[in-house]
Amino acid sequence: MRGPRALTTRRTTSISPESYGLRLNGPVPLLMLIAPSLNRVYAGEAPRLAAAELAVTAGVEVEPVVIAGVDYLRIDAEADQRLLATVAVQSAKLGLYEDVAGLLRPIELAKVDLLDEDLVTIPKYPGKTNEQLTRLLLNVTLSQVALPPGPRAILDPLCGRATTLLQAWRLGHDAAGIEADEKAVEAFAAYLKTYLRRKRLKHSAEMTPVRREGKSLGKRFDAEVSLDGRSLSMGIFTGDTRQSGKLWGKRRFDAIVTDAPYGIVHGSVSDVRGGGRDRSASALLADAIPVWAGQLRTGGALGMSWNTLSTPRERVAELLASAGLTVRDDGPWRHFSHRVDSSVHRDVIVAVREV
Ligand SMILES: C[S@@+](CC[C@H](N)C(=O)[O-])C[C@H]1O[C@@H](n2cnc3c(N)ncnc32)[C@H](O)[C@@H]1O
Incomplete structure (x- = not known):
């Protein structure tokens, strides 16, 4: 694992995942998979920018990490409704996982865009x-x-x-x-x-x-x-x-x-x-x-x-x-x-x- 120090801003209000029908294993870290194509855009700096975007928009602690050679953002926060909605619109997101003792379990994100990419x-x-x-x-x-x-x-x-x-x-x-x-x-x-x-x-x-x-x-x-x-x-x-x-x-x-x-x-x-x-x-x-x-x-x-x-x-x-x-x-x-x-x-x- 590597990465600059964690980025911190204000915390979000917590809303229970059960209230919107999600069965999550929390409290475990979340991992947002970063779209690899972004490194073309940001000359290899995509993880740092994606971490700053998520830290600012979700108000949570975010750390860029590399797992088996792949870039993720590690999020140490509860997977509440607001956080999942924020991850769903991130410019860099490819997917979201729960890190259950080293095994990655996918979390389905809402489709947010009204028009095709x-x-x-x-x-x-x-x-x-x-x-x-x-x-x-x-x-x-x-x-x-x-x-x-x-x-x-x-x-x-x-x-x-x-x-x-x-x-x-x-x-x-x-x-x-x-x-x-x-x-x-x-x-x-x-x-x-x-x-x-x-x-x-x-x-x-x-x-x-x-x-x-x-x-x-x-x-x-x-x-x-x-x-x-x-x-x-x-x-x-x-x-x-x-x-x-x-x-x-x-x-x-x-x-x-x-x-x-x-x-x-x-x-x-x-x-x-x-x-x-x-x-x-x-x-x-x-x-x-x-x-x-x-x-x-x-x-x-x-x-x-x-x-x-x-x-x-x-x-x-x-x-x-x-x-x-x-x-x-x-x-x-x-x-x-x-x-x-x-x-x-x-x-x-x-x-x-x-x-
Ligand atoms: C970096 S480009 C923006 C490109 C745009 N985001 C896009 O993806 O098509 C800046 C734009 O500002 C326009 N521009 C420059 N000076 C301007 C002015 N004084 N008033 C209005 N537009 C201007 C340029 O013609 C150019 O299209």
Whole structure:
């Protein structure tokens, strides 16, 4: 066995497994099997990131372990309903077991996704945010939303071809976005329409021009899908994210989740009016974070991944704090940074608008 020291945050309230019909052998440790494909995404650092995600979202002690050459997370907590529901949505989970004196007994996890995984895996394009990282970012951000339970309204203000919005839909949330690259929004709209039609899902989807005071402001894509008796909505504006407040008007969001430009594949559009494009993701974040913070409901959370080689973590934390948000910065929150390649070192940060 190996692994960094255990990650600790607050404990969950205990609910007896018997109350929902599970026969568990507890109290024994639980082992979450980590999807091996993740090591491609995180360059061998998947166990550490997965442990931080679970520690943050479940509020339990988690330790990465290797058993017979395979990566697991060891969880020393009671397998209550809330813990099992949290494990079921983890970005890295492949399965869950009870460790009964060295023998692994599988525990069936609930199927949580409303839409198939191929919704997010089919699109392939340069600059796409990895689907698992997007799910991790959504999970850790949503875990910090202090609002009554229920479907959330989630904004990705740099949405590209909508990986965040699709992952939000899969989890049963409403989604909204802004993207400067009109062609990317058009390509996404075409993809989504084809996908929903092919899967024979009841839906509507249309692209419309946006005009204010006689001036053209770009386009807007709106879609709705009906699933299991409820409908999920999605809306995307083309335009500069710094205009997000104007474009979305009075609408407030429960969570803002975004993967900021790395300054490599995508430059950040620093001067959309002049059509200029610079390489400074920092300048964009300095302008945009106060705008996004103003769109967050009280009790809401903002989660972001970005390239720390262009903007250090301390600077991002400072921008979030200056915008009136409280940054989650201790314990497992400091375990998300990882190398993507020689020009991208990615980190994850979450900040909340406290009640
Ligand atoms: C890292 S990519 C996000 C990719 C997205 N998560 C996906 O999987 O498709 C950042 C996106 O921000 C967009 N962008 C950069 N500057 C922008 C601005 N000022 N306003 C709106 N979008 C911008 C880029 O065009 C790019 O699509």
